Amino acid sequence: MKITAVAPCSSANLGSGFDALAIALDAFYDRITVGESHTFRVIGDGVPNDPTMNTAGLAALSLIEDLGISRNIEIRLEKGIPKGLGLGSSGASAAGAVVALNSYFGLGLTREELVKYAMIGESAASGSPHPDNVAASISGGLTLVTHDSDLKVAKLSISHEYRFLIAIPDISIENKTRMARQMIPKSIPLNDYSRAIARTASLIAGLMQGDRDLIRIGMNDDVVESSRLPLFPYYPDVKKSALEHNAVGVAVSGAGPSILILCDELSDMESIRRSAELILSKYGISGRFVEAGISGGTYVEGTPISD
């Protein structure tokens, strides 16, 4: 028996929602196939020999070891999501692996359990187990992860049909996620703190009530994005221009370098795209632009998709 899970890319943070919010997008998908093998292994394009160096492999191993399941598993990874661009590529592989294993072994794991194992996989990419991208990739839509005492994953309803334009600069930054994490200040001034609280509230209320002014405020961030600006110096210009062309909001996608541009029917997507292309070229960077809608969560091929 073989089971294939298909996991969407995702964009984390959305401005003020650092490490808490992410949204699944239908731009790119990874396919992860689980089947029998004489030993545990992960195969696929660019997958390291050591399975613990790969997010799908590490997530799968953490699940297998925790639940005491047979290790005689082969995981085949077909990457559809480009890596290192802030599109939740590593998270999607981990998400796909745990969802495929859940189905293969009939484990009936909860959303939180799936996220728990998948986020351990994320350590292979960033050195720390962060759950935001895997939560969105597994659940689909807009997700919130809290970890007060227990990990909780909530799917938030969005009242309006938004479109997204993803600006994907053609640059590769060695060890980007690790570096991006180290750039964040270790403590935050009180003023920035209270402004960020208000922005996060504004973002959630705006998305849930369909209020574009609130969303626009909420997609601003002076803490995490600002500290990482050296990684994406073109970002302020792209953002300014996109807002002038009536984008609802603009944020760095995850740890960048991609930029997430949230649009509605009032946004001039074509001008936003042309202008962003011009700005990138001024920085000597070529880029591609992908339009996307909100994606459902990771699904197993051949089974009905549920919410």
Added chain:
Amino acid sequence: MKITAVAPCSSANLGSGFDALAIALDAFYDRITVGESHTFRVIGDGVPNDPTMNTAGLAALSLIEDLGISRNIEIRLEKGIPKGLGLGSSGASAAGAVVALNSYFGLGLTREELVKYAMIGESAASGSPHPDNVAASISGGLTLVTHDSDLKVAKLSISHEYRFLIAIPDISIENKTRMARQMIPKSIPLNDYSRAIARTASLIAGLMQGDRDLIRIGMNDDVVESSRLPLFPYYPDVKKSALEHNAVGVAVSGAGPSILILCDELSDMESIRRSAELILSKYGISGRFVEAGISGGTYVEGTPISD
């Protein structure tokens, strides 16, 4: 001609929403009457001779001076909201004053303009113009204030009918609001920051989606409430007990000492109340308990109430 505005009390912060969120409650109201006079003056129980030392007076003066209106105004203040207890008493007086003046002079001010003047009034009570309580008092319901470039006041929809139990300890703290503000740390560790972001998102999503688990998480705060614990040492015990009796969430009301207990049909309000009373008495404090629902905003007597 005389115009009387009636302004509700309010509870700010709701746990994680420091300086951004507040909710108007129908427990207590201030009445503010504006009429002609030979000079500007504010009269009422316990109102200082200097009108700038009173929130209603200072708010009214800031509006009058900014708009160049006649100063021949008398403001009569009838306090229904107890002072110094974290129930937005000073904010309600300021809110009532600007709403009454807006009606008296037919100014047609926007919600944001009303809040702008009323928050200046708040400086008389706390030394800094904070907008959260006045926003709730003016608009009613659950309000969010952001001040990215401009001040913006948004009213957020709440999907479920909640009841509130307000525990009001009979204690008076000299210069409480000023002191409470000074107790907050000047910088926040990154871990606390990201946890607070997730909690704020959880609070808003929970209130808007009617998800009691999310609300409960969102009403926690390790930054502002924790730093002020010396002002209300009984709070952790009251909170723990109320949650055991199935309160949805518990938070310090504004800068305390009152405690806001959010309840729904699963909450055992009678046990929550009895248990909180017992805890307060162990701290040598008597307290009263008031049940409340969500209030509409400040209204002018004799005019239809609009949303």
